[in-house]
Amino acid sequence: MTGLFVTIDGPGGVGKSTVTALVAEELQAAGIPVHQTREPSGTPLGRLARTGTETYRGMTMACLIAADRYMHVEQEIRPAVTRGEAVICDRYIASSLVLQVLDGVSRDVVWELNRHADMPDLAVILNARSDVVEERLTGRGAHSRYEREPRSSERECAAFREAARFLRAAGVRVLQLDAGSDSPDEIAEAVVAAIRGSWMKGGS
Ligand SMILES: Nc1ncnc2c1ncn2[C@@H]1O[C@H](COP(=O)(O)OP(=O)(O)OP(=O)(O)O)[C@@H](O)[C@H]1O
Numbered sequence: 001m002t003g004l005f006v007t008i009d010g011p012g013g014v015g016k017s018t019v020t021a022l023v024a025e026e027l028q029a030a031g032i033p034v035h036q037t038r039e040p041s042g043t044p045l046g047r048l049a050r051t052g053t054e055t056y057r058g059m060t061m062a063c064l065i066a067a068d069r070y071m072h073v074e075q076e077i078r079p080a081v082t083r084g085e086a087v088i089c090d091r092y093i094a095s096s097l098v099l100q101v102l103d104g105v106s107r108d109v110v111w112e113l114n115r116h117a118d119m120p121d122l123a124v125i126l127n128a129r130s131d132v133v134e135e136r137l138t139g140r141g142a143h144s145r146y147e148r149e150p151r152s153s154e155r156e157c158a159a160f161r162e163a164a165r166f167l168r169a170a171g172v173r174v175l176q177l178d179a180g181s182d183s184p185d186e187i188a189e190a191v192v193a194a195i196r197g198s199w200m201k202g203g204s
């Protein structure tokens with residue numbers, strides 16, 4: 001049986017990393033083999049992208065992120081799915097459709113750069129009211145220049161709604177969840193239920 005490729009995206013600080021870890025834990029507890037990963041990935045290109053948001057911008061960053069994605073897919077994601085594992089990836093193409101577009105690259109170009117990357121079986125987009133996201137971000141502290149931009153939460157929340165519509169129109173199965181009022185455990189439970197549903201429909 002082949003595995004399943006699930007991505008978790010959303011505005012900075014909404015709770016992606018928290019929920020990704022809980023989903024992986026829950027699946028493992030249920031005896032499902034899991035491969036938890038994130039983007040930028042652990043490849044040399046990914047490390048460059050993660051530590052270089054002050055240096056690389058616009059088209060340079062869009063290409064760097066896409067190059068890391070192709071390496072990540074080939075070396076890590078696809079082999080794990082082939083082994084029958086549930087791959088849970090913290091950030092993927094939806095993040096590029098938001099952050100690289102807000103960074104000045106056109107959506108058509110971002111989409112074209114990512115066209116040959118494997119699409120997820122399920123793209124989860126966590127979102128919430130922008131004031132809630134901003135409060136979480138302020139409480140935890142910014143990770144990147146994107147999160148330090150004025151009104152970043154407001155712009156990212158709106159852009160992730162648009163990215164969800166775009167991916168759905170492109171044929172990707174998208175699950176949008178309101179991460180504003182529920183606890184991380186409740187959100188993780190909803191994601192796990194959707195993953196089980198996708199698997200029963202035949203996965204990849
Ligand atoms: N459902 C929730 N309710 C309340 N607080 C939450 C919830 N989920 C996460 N948090 C808190 O919000 C903060 C940001 O969470 P987290 O680091 O998981 O976000 P993120 O989306 O991965 O951020 P980034 O994109 O910047 O890596 C943390 O302090 C976390 O404890």
Ligand SMILES: Cc1cn([C@H]2C[C@H](O)[C@@H](COP(=O)(O)O)O2)c(=O)[nH]c1=O
Nearest residue numbers: 039040053065091092095096099143144
């Ligand atoms: C997948 C992806 C990532 N990025 C950038 C955004 C952040 O600077 C880091 C991710 O760090 P976080 O702790 O998860 O917020 O990578 C990007 O610009 N585009 C992407 O597609």
